[in-house]
Amino acid sequence: MSLLGMVLRSLRQHLLSTVITSCSIALAGGLILSVWTIKDQANQAFVGVHSGFDAVLGIRSSKLQLVLNAIFHVEASPGNLAWQDYLDIREHPGVSQALPIAVGDNYRGYRLVGTLPDILSQVAYREASTYQVAPGGRWMDPQRREAVLGSFAAQQLGLKVGDTFHPYHGLLFDESKQHAETYVVVGELEPSNSPADRVIWIPLAGLQKMSGHDPKTATDISAVLIKLNQPQAGFRMDMMINKQGDRLTMAWPVDQIMAQLFTKIGWFDKVLTLVAYLVAVVAAGGILAGLYNTMEERRRDIAILRSLGARRRVIFGTVVMESSLIAFFGSILSLVIHTAIFIVAAKMIRQQTGVVLNLWQWHPSLIWTPIGMTLIGTFAGCIPAFKAYRTPVAENLTPLS
Amino acid sequence: MGLLEIHQLEKGFFTPEGHHQKILDIRSFSMNSGQQLGLRGQSGSGKTTFLHMIAGIIQPDAGQILLDGHPMHALSEARRDQVRASTVGYIFQTFNLLAGFTCLENVHLGMRFGSQQNPERAVSLLEQVGLQDRMHYRPSQLSVGQQQRVAIARALANSPRLVLADEPTGNLDPSLAEEALSLIRTLCTENNAALLLVSHDQGILDQFQPCLDLREINRAGQGGGS
Numbered sequence: 022m023s024l025l026g027m028v029l030r031s032l033r034q035h036l037l038s039t040v041i042t043s044c045s046i047a048l049a050g051g052l053i054l055s056v057w058t059i060k061d062q063a064n065q066a067f068v069g070v071h072s073g074f075d076a077v078l079g080i081r082s083s084k085l086q087l088v089l090n091a092i093f094h095v096e097a098s099p100g101n102l103a104w105q106d107y108l109d110i111r112e113h114p115g116v117s118q119a120l121p122i123a124v125g126d127n128y129r130g131y132r133l134v135g136t137l138p139d140i141l142s143q144v145a146y147r148e149a150s151t152y153q154v155a156p157g158g159r160w161m162d163p164q165r166r167e168a169v170l171g172s173f174a175a176q177q178l179g180l181k182v183g184d185t186f187h188p189y190h191g192l193l194f195d196e197s198k199q200h201a202e203t204y205v206v207v208g209e210l211e212p213s214n215s216p217a218d219r220v221i222w223i224p225l226a227g228l229q230k231m232s233g234h235d236p237k238t239a240t241d242i243s244a245v246l247i248k249l250n251q252p253q254a255g256f257r258m259d260m261m262i263n264k265q266g267d268r269l270t271m272a273w274p275v276d277q278i279m280a281q282l283f284t285k286i287g288w289f290d291k292v293l294t295l296v297a298y299l300v301a302v303v304a305a306g307g308i309l310a311g312l313y314n315t316m317e318e319r320r321r322d323i324a325i326l327r328s329l330g331a332r333r334r335v336i337f338g339t340v341v342m343e344s345s346l347i348a349f350f351g352s353i354l355s356l357v358i359h360t361a362i363f364i365v366a367a368k369m370i371r372q373q374t375g376v377v378l379n380l381w382q383w384h385p386s387l388i389w390t391p392i393g394m395t396l397i398g399t400f401a402g403c404i405p406a407f408k409a410y411r412t413p414v415a416e417n418l419t420p421l422s
Numbered sequence: 423m424g425l426l427e428i429h430q431l432e433k434g435f436f437t438p439e440g441h442h443q444k445i446l447d448i449r450s451f452s453m454n455s456g457q458q459l460g461l462r463g464q465s466g467s468g469k470t471t472f473l474h475m476i477a478g479i480i481q482p483d484a485g486q487i488l489l490d491g492h493p494m495h496a497l498s499e500a501r502r503d504q505v506r507a508s509t510v511g512y513i514f515q516t517f518n519l520l521a522g523f524t525c526l527e528n529v530h531l532g533m534r535f536g537s538q539q540n541p542e543r544a545v546s547l548l549e550q551v552g553l554q555d556r557m558h559y560r561p562s563q564l565s566v567g568q569q570q571r572v573a574i575a576r577a578l579a580n581s582p583r584l585v586l587a588d589e590p591t592g593n594l595d596p597s598l599a600e601e602a603l604s605l606i607r608t609l610c611t612e613n614n615a616a617l618l619l620v621s622h623d624q625g626i627l628d629q630f631q632p633c634l635d636l637r638e639i640n641r642a643g644q645g646g647g648s
Contacts, residue, residue, distance in 0.1 A: 022523075022530040033521040146606060325518045328479060330507020330535035330580075332500050387502075414479050 023276055024335070038311045039347055042304070046351025048393045049301035051358025055388040056297050058359070058377065059288045059366050066376045067093075068279045069216060074120070074146040074275035076255060078102070078245040078262070084272035085282055091122060092275060093216045093374050094132050097192060098124050106269065110245055115254025120144065121242040123228045128186050130194040131174040135222045135228030138163060144248075148214050158182045158208025164205040165222040169208040173375060180206050188223075190233055201232045226338035247271075282283040301394065304351070307402040308344050312405035316340075316412075323409055324417035327363035333410050340406035341399060347368045348398020352391035359387075425583055426453040426476065427618050430484035433471055434525045434642075446472060447642040448485070455583065458607060458617040460630030467636050469620040476618070477510045478502030490583050490585045507535035511577030511615065515589035515608065519561040525572045526557040532579030547575035550612075551605060567598040571605065578609050585610050585620040591626055600624065 032039045033264050052164055072092050079087040082099030089096035104121075111119040123135040133201055138160045138183045145151050154160060154169060180186065184206045190198040204223060212218060249255055261390035262271040272278055316323075360380065365380040428451040434444035438589075445468040452596075453459055463469030473541040476481045476487060476555075478494045485493040511532070519528050529544040548557050551571035561569050570584045570590065576584050587606060591599035604628055620631065627633045 022527055022534055027531075030527075050485055060446070321518075322520055322522075325520055326535075327575075328477070328505070328506075329516070329531055330503050330510075332503045332535075334500075335535070407444055415474050418474075418479075418514060 024339055024342065028339050029340070029347060030077040030139055031316075031343055034287040035225060035311075035315055036313065039350075042347050043351040043354060045307045046398060047354035047358050048351050049297060049304040050298055050355025050390050052297040052385055053139060053360060053394075054355060054359035055362040055366065056293045057288060057390075058382075058384045059363060060293075061384060062138040062378045062382060063370065063376070064280075064283050066161055066378060067283065067374075068276045070279070072215060072217065073146040073244070073248065074118075074246040075249045075252075075273050075275060076258070077275065077353040078106070078119075078247055078269060081242070081268055081270050084270060084278050087244060087270060087272040088275055088278050090124065091246060093376075094124075094134065094220050095096050095216075095374055098243040101238055101243060102245065104240040104242065107242055107245050110247065113258065114252075115250050115258055116247055117143070117250045119249035120168070120246040121246055122190065122227060122246060123225055124191055124243045125234070126188040126200065126228060126231060127192055127194055128188050128221055129178060131166075131178060131219060131221055131240035132192060133188055133228060135223050137225055137301050138222070141222065146213055146217065150213065152166050152213060152217065153207040153211040154392050155211050158206075161207055161222065161224055163226065164226070166204045166227055166231055167207045168204045168226070169210060170220045171210050171220045171222070172212040172369065173219055174329060175209045177219075178369070182206055182208060182246070188231065190231075190310070195409070201421070202227070213366050214377035219375040221371075231244060247273075248323050263376075300343045304394075305348075305397045308398050309401040309404055312402060314338065316408045318345060319409070320412050320417045323412045324414045327412070327414040328418055337406045337410040340409045343404040344402025344405070345395055345399040348401070350392075350393045351398070352394040355391060355394065356387070388407055424452045424486055425455045425457070425489060425490055426451070427486070427488040428452065428476075428620075429486045431474060431475065431487065432466070432642075433480075434483055437454040444642045446475075446482075448472075448639050449641065450637055451544045453584070453616050454616060456611075456614055456616055458610060458630060459619070460619060460633035461636055462627050462633060463620050463636035464622050468640065468642070469636055470588055470632055472619070473512075473588050473620060473635070476584075477512060477586055478506050478536040479593045487601050503535070504645060508580060509583050511580065511582035511585040513570075513573050513577045513585065513587040513590045515592040517561070517573040517593075519569055519572055519576070524560055525553055525564070525575075528561070528568045528572055529574060529576045529579050532576035536580035538580060542583075543550075544575075544579055547578055547609075548572070551575045567602065570594060570598075570602050574602065574606055574609060578613050579614065582615050583615045584618065586618065589623075590619065591621065591623060596625070599623070603629065605641065 034329050070092060072331060077087045077091045080100035080102055086099050087097050107121045110116055120136060120140045124132060126133040129153055142160055161169050185203050188200045189195060190200060258271055259273055262269050326336065363380050371377055428448060431446060431448040433446040434442050434443060437443050443517065475482050476489060484494055485495060490509050491566055494502055519545060523546060526544055533539055548554060551574055552567060553571055554570060556564060591602050594602055621627055
């Protein structure tokens with residue numbers, strides 16, 4: 022019988038303890054993996070999302086609010102811009118593309134964004150990727166009450182080409198605030214794994230002139246999405262709009278503003294990481310205590326093995342191997358727990374922001390965490406192993422004459 | 423040179439009061455290969471200590487133990503473990519089987535730490551002790567007599583030169599004791615292993631010629647420990 026066989030038999034003999042300690046290791050490993058992978062992926066994903074634009078122009082407000090509202094479609098609009106502001110910025114020599122958007126209505130919680138469809142179809146929201154309408158649909162006609170749905174919104178709402186709906190006033194769904202207008206779904210966007218997936222796109226004029234909206238603001242817009250000719254233009258416009266002006270805000274560059282957000286909330290993932298580390302320490306302590314306590318009941322077995330010729334270092338090695346295996350099993354299970362946590366978290370993030378996290382994206386922690394947890398288990402086994410190592414043989418080969 | 427040569431062997435323990443009490447003082451003792459020897463020893467006479475020292479489990483305070491040419495008194499603990507694993511088979515009064523392992527696995531463990539690993543021999547030994555249909559039973563699923571037979575098979579698993587039997591029939595009723603003793607002696611003979619059996623049961627010891635009394639060779643007389 023091999024040493025591994027002896028250890029596996031021992032683990033089976035102490036099955037309950039083995040399962041509980043393995044699960045605690047799995048929980049710790051799963052938490053650590055989830056914190057690291059989700060944090061890093063979310064960071065990359067949010068910072069990487071710019072929807073094809075370099076800057077957002079809005080009424081004087083927080084840059085972060087402008088980006089969240091105009092790019093991620095998650096925050097309330099800080100206020101409206103005059104149409105003339107859009108015309109002015111469009112003519113700025115540093116601007117290569119400007120897209121006005123208007124928000125303020127929803128359909129069952131999914132935000133309606135009014136825009137100019139021609140420009141949207143020309144925007145590369147990611148390198149070499151433009152929004153595409155799925156087969157069977159088409160872009161909306163700006164003169165009609167037509168809508169193109171983001172893929173996630175279409176899936177969640179169960180709307181398809183040819184269906185009609187009545188928008189609701191406001192960004193939050195309130196059944197009593199239904200608009201009279203009827204919109205026809207004429208297309209569904211191919212999945213872009215971007216915030217655009219959870220938006221209902223309609224013509225800009227349609228949203229501006231929706232019944233119940235103030236006629237005086239019928240030409241106002243919520244923000245202008247801007248693509249610059251060259252980065253240097255951003256500095257000049259930042260100076261002109263943000264520092265010298267006091268009426269408008271230009272959020273530029275978009276990715277840095279999101280990066281600042283993650284820097285601000287960095288303490289949160291530090292707390293999560295610390296909690297995960299503490300769980301790992303507690304789990305390692307569990308292995309130590311579990312094995313240490315069983316050493317007392319195993320004294321006779323150890324003495325018998327020694328009487329059969331097992332050396333002290335063999336006894337030490339079997340106990341360490343046992344704790345390593347407990348941690349190893351837990352580490353394998355931690356990948357399962359991580360998968361479960363990741364799927365739930367990714368689903369929530371996608372629902373709330375449209376940002377998609379990829380479970381299969383490689384992260385170094387996927388290999389280092391199981392190795393680390395197994396090593397922690399190995400070290401935790403050294404103390405009970407030393408106790409086993411020191412077990413006196415003669416005294417434990419009962420009875421003595 | 424004989425299989426086992428012991429000279430001027432001394433062993434003592436400290437009492438709880440801190441006094442050193444000598445329990446073994448054996449001037450000379452020897453056994454030849456294949457010899458079967460009974461050793462009478464009353465409870466507390468130091469017979470288990472004597473066997474443990476021969477097996478290298480504990481060290482003497484003084485003297486020499488030469489086992490199959492190995493100076494057990496002078497070897498490191500790891501080396502003594504090695505010699506024990508390959509040279510000695512040990513049968514205990516309480517069998518000392520590992521409860522979590524099957525009969526066959528217990529016998530496998532008897533050869534695990536020695537020089538030979540022969541699964542067929544483990545099966546053969548269990549067949550010889552009449553447990554061919556109980557190989558995959560755990561000790562708790564066996565009768566007391568069957569457990570002792572597993573212990574006998576395990577003691578012979580590593581083809582030892584010397585089998586030490588410490589009150590091997592102490593937990594068996596008389597009919598089973600006779601059967602176990604016969605089995606031990608037969609298997610030792612078949613496997614060319616010497617047998618040193620200690621007991622306080624006169625009926626068992628009467629079957630050995632020669633049979634020594636530990637009190638006669640132990641100058642420390644009646645000891646206070648094991």
